[in-house]
Amino acid sequence: MKRFLLIGTTIAGLLAGSASAWSADKILNASYDVARELFADVNKGYIAAHPGVTIDQSHAGTSKQARAIVEGLEADVVTFNQITDIDFLVKNGFVSDDWQNDFANKSSPFYSLPSFLVRAGNPKGIKDWNDLVRDDVKVIFPNPKTSGNARYTYLAATAYAKEAFNNDPAKVAEFVTKIFDNVPVFDTGGRASTTTFVEREIGDVLITFESETTGIRKEFGEDKFESVTPSVSLLAEFPVAIVDKVVDKRDSREFAKSYLDFLYTPEGQKIAAEHGNRVNDEAVAAEFKDKFPEIRLVTVEDVFGGWPKVQEEHFASGGLLDQIFGER
Amino acid sequence: MARRVLPGLPLALGITLVYVSIIVVLPLGALIFKAASLGPEDYWRIVSSARAVASYRVTVLSALAATAFNLVFGMALAWVLVRYRFPGRRFIDALVDLPFALPTAVAGIALTALFAPNGWFGSILGLAGIKVAYTPLGIMIAMSFTSLPFIVRTVQPVLEDLDPALEEAAQSLGGSDVSIFLRVILPLLAPALLAGLSLSFARSLGEFGAIIFIAGNQPMETEITALLTFIRLEEYDYQAAAAVASVLLITAFLMLAITNILQARALRYTARG
Numbered sequence: 001m002k003r004f005l006l007i008g009t010t011i012a013g014l015l016a017g018s019a020s021a022w023s024a025d026k027i028l029n030a031s032y033d034v035a036r037e038l039f040a041d042v043n044k045g046y047i048a049a050h051p052g053v054t055i056d057q058s059h060a061g062t063s064k065q066a067r068a069i070v071e072g073l074e075a076d077v078v079t080f081n082q083i084t085d086i087d088f089l090v091k092n093g094f095v096s097d098d099w100q101n102d103f104a105n106k107s108s109p110f111y112s113l114p115s116f117l118v119r120a121g122n123p124k125g126i127k128d129w130n131d132l133v134r135d136d137v138k139v140i141f142p143n144p145k146t147s148g149n150a151r152y153t154y155l156a157a158t159a160y161a162k163e164a165f166n167n168d169p170a171k172v173a174e175f176v177t178k179i180f181d182n183v184p185v186f187d188t189g190g191r192a193s194t195t196t197f198v199e200r201e202i203g204d205v206l207i208t209f210e211s212e213t214t215g216i217r218k219e220f221g222e223d224k225f226e227s228v229t230p231s232v233s234l235l236a237e238f239p240v241a242i243v244d245k246v247v248d249k250r251d252s253r254e255f256a257k258s259y260l261d262f263l264y265t266p267e268g269q270k271i272a273a274e275h276g277n278r279v280n281d282e283a284v285a286a287e288f289k290d291k292f293p294e295i296r297l298v299t300v301e302d303v304f305g306g307w308p309k310v311q312e313e314h315f316a317s318g319g320l321l322d323q324i325f326g327e328r
Numbered sequence: 329m330a331r332r333v334l335p336g337l338p339l340a341l342g343i344t345l346v347y348v349s350i351i352v353v354l355p356l357g358a359l360i361f362k363a364a365s366l367g368p369e370d371y372w373r374i375v376s377s378a379r380a381v382a383s384y385r386v387t388v389l390s391a392l393a394a395t396a397f398n399l400v401f402g403m404a405l406a407w408v409l410v411r412y413r414f415p416g417r418r419f420i421d422a423l424v425d426l427p428f429a430l431p432t433a434v435a436g437i438a439l440t441a442l443f444a445p446n447g448w449f450g451s452i453l454g455l456a457g458i459k460v461a462y463t464p465l466g467i468m469i470a471m472s473f474t475s476l477p478f479i480v481r482t483v484q485p486v487l488e489d490l491d492p493a494l495e496e497a498a499q500s501l502g503g504s505d506v507s508i509f510l511r512v513i514l515p516l517l518a519p520a521l522l523a524g525l526s527l528s529f530a531r532s533l534g535e536f537g538a539i540i541f542i543a544g545n546q547p548m549e550t551e552i553t554a555l556l557t558f559i560r561l562e563e564y565d566y567q568a569a570a571a572v573a574s575v576l577l578i579t580a581f582l583m584l585a586i587t588n589i590l591q592a593r594a595l596r597y598t599a600r601g
Contacts, residue, residue, distance in 0.1 A: 063562045143545055145559040185462050186545040200444040
C-alpha cells in the first residue's frame with residue numbers, strides 16, 4: 001500500500017510536470033537549524049523534477065520558526081524536528097489538528113536520534129550514556145531551553161537513566177544533573193554546539209542528531225571524528241506539515257503537498273539518508289544499512305506518556321528540566 | 329509664536345512626534361502592557377526568581393566592568409586622536425566606528441574564535457591560567473567591544489574644543505599634572521563623559537548577539553538577562569519574557585534619567601566655572 005502510494009505520488013508529480021499547472025510557483029519551507037544542507041539537496045532534487053518552481057528556505061530553532069509563523073512569516077510548509085512546535089501552530093489555528101494523518105508515518109518522512117561524536121581514536125573511551133557522568137568527561141550539547149535538538153538529548157539521557165535506576169526519580173535526576181554539570185558551554189542552537197566542539201575544540205563528546213554527526217564527519221574529515229552509537233536512544237521524529245492558513249491565502253496547497261510528498265519518494269528518501277537521516281522506505285533503508293548501526297530506540301509515548309505530558313512535566317517553566325538545569 | 333528663521337516647524341514637529349511614537353513608544357508600550365497583564369504576584373515571582381536575579385547580577389556587573397574599561401581606554405583613545413598627529417590617525421579614527429557597523433553576531437563569533445582556549449589570544453592567556461571565552465570575562469569583553477564608540481564619540485568633540493591654553497595656564501600657575509587633569513580637564517569633560525558612559529552602559533545591558541557566542545550561557549553563572557528573555561520566548565511564555573525584559577528596560581531608563589540629572593548639574597558647574 002505504501003509503495004503504491006509512493007508510486008502514485010511520483011506519477012502525480014511527473015504529470016504535474018511544470019509548475020504552470022499551479023497558481024503559486026514559489027513556496028517557503030521553514031525548517032530546523034541543522035537541516036540546511038539536507039534541504040539544499042532536497043530542493044535541488046525536487047526542482048529537477050518540477051522545473052520552473054522556487055523553494056525558499058528558512059532555518060532556525062523550530063520554536064522560533066513557529067513563533068515567526070504565528071507572528072506573520074508566510075511559510076507554506078514546515079519541516080520541523082519537534083512535534084510540540086507544530087502543536088503550537090495547531091493551537092493558533094495555522095495547522096489542522098489532524099496533521100499527523102496527512103502524510104505517512106505520522107507525517108514524519110524520516111527520523112533520527114541523539115547520538116555521540118567523539119574525537120579520533122575515542123581517547124576517553126566513551127561508549128554509552130553512563131560514560132557522560134564521569135568526572136573526566138566534558139560533554140557538549142546546546143541549551144535545552146532554546147534548542148529542540150538538546151531537548152531530545154535531555155529526554156534520551158533521562159530515558160536511559162529511568163531504565164538503569166528502575167524509575168527512581170531521585171537517582172534519575174542525579175544522573176542527568178551530573179551530565180549537565182559536565183557541559184561547559186550551552187550554545188543556543190545545534191549548529192553553534194557543533195562549532196564549539198569542532199572549531200573551538202572544547203569537550204570530549206558532542207551529543208546531537210545522528211544526522212548531524214554524519215554531516216560533521218563528511219565536512220571536517222572522517223579521520224578526525226568518530227561516531228559512537230549508544231546502547232539506547234530516543235526516536236526523534238522530524239515531522240512535516242502544510243500550514244493551512246498560509247497555503248489557503250497564497251493558493252499554494254497543491255505545490256506544498258507535492259513538495260512534502262517528494263520527501264517520501266525513493267529519491268527524497270535517498271537524499272535524506274545520504275544526509276544521515278534514517279528512513280522508512282525499505283529499499284532505501286536496505287541500501288544504506290551499513291551507515292546506520294543497529295540501536296534500540298524508545299519513544300516519547302512509551303517512556304514519557306506522550307508529548308503533552310513531557311511538555312507539562314519536564315519542559316514547562318519550573319518543570320523537571322528547570323530543576324536540573326536552571327536551579328543548580 | 330514668533331516667526332522662525334526656518335519654515336515648517338509644525339510639520340517637522342508633527343513628523344518627529346509620530347516617528348517617536350511609532351518607533352520608540354509603541355513597542356515599549358506593548359512590552360509594558362504585556363508585562364502588566366500578569367498579576368503583581370506572578371510578576372514578582374518571575375522577576376525575582378533565583379535564576380533571573382543571577383542573570384541581572386551577571387549582566388549589570390559585566391556592564392559596569394565594561395563601562396569602566398571603556399572609560400579609561402575610550403578617553404585615552406579620544407585624547408590621542410585629538411591631541412596627536414601621527415600616520416594612520418585617520419584610519420584609527422575610522423576604525424572606532426566599526427563596532428557600530430559590524431553585525432554584533434559577527435563580532436561575537438570573531439571574539440570567541442580569538443579568545444577560545446585554542447584561539448590566538450585564548451591560547452596565550454591560557455598559559456597564564458586566564459580563561460576568557462565562556463566566562464564572565466568574555467561577556468565583559470564583548471560588551472566593551474560593542475560599546476566603546478559611545479565614549480570615544482561623545483568625548484572627542486569636547487576635547488577638540490578644549491583650548492590647550494587652559495592647560496598651559498594651569499601649568500604656569502604651578503599645577504601638577506594630576507591636579508590639572510582632575511581639576512581643569514575632567515570637569516570640562518564631565519558632561520560628555522557622563523553621556524558617553526550612560527550610553528555605553530545602557531548598550532551593554534541590552535547587548536545580545538555578541539554575547540551569546542562567547543558567554544557559555546550557564547544558568548546562574550554566565551546567563552545574561554537578554555538570553556533569559558529569549559528563553560522565555562522559546563517557551564512561548566510571552567508574559568514572562570516581557571516581565572524579565574521590563575526589568576532591563578526600567579534599569580536602563582532609571583540610569584539614563586539619573587545621568588541626565590547629573591549632567592545638568594555638571595553643566596551648571598562648568599557654566600559657573
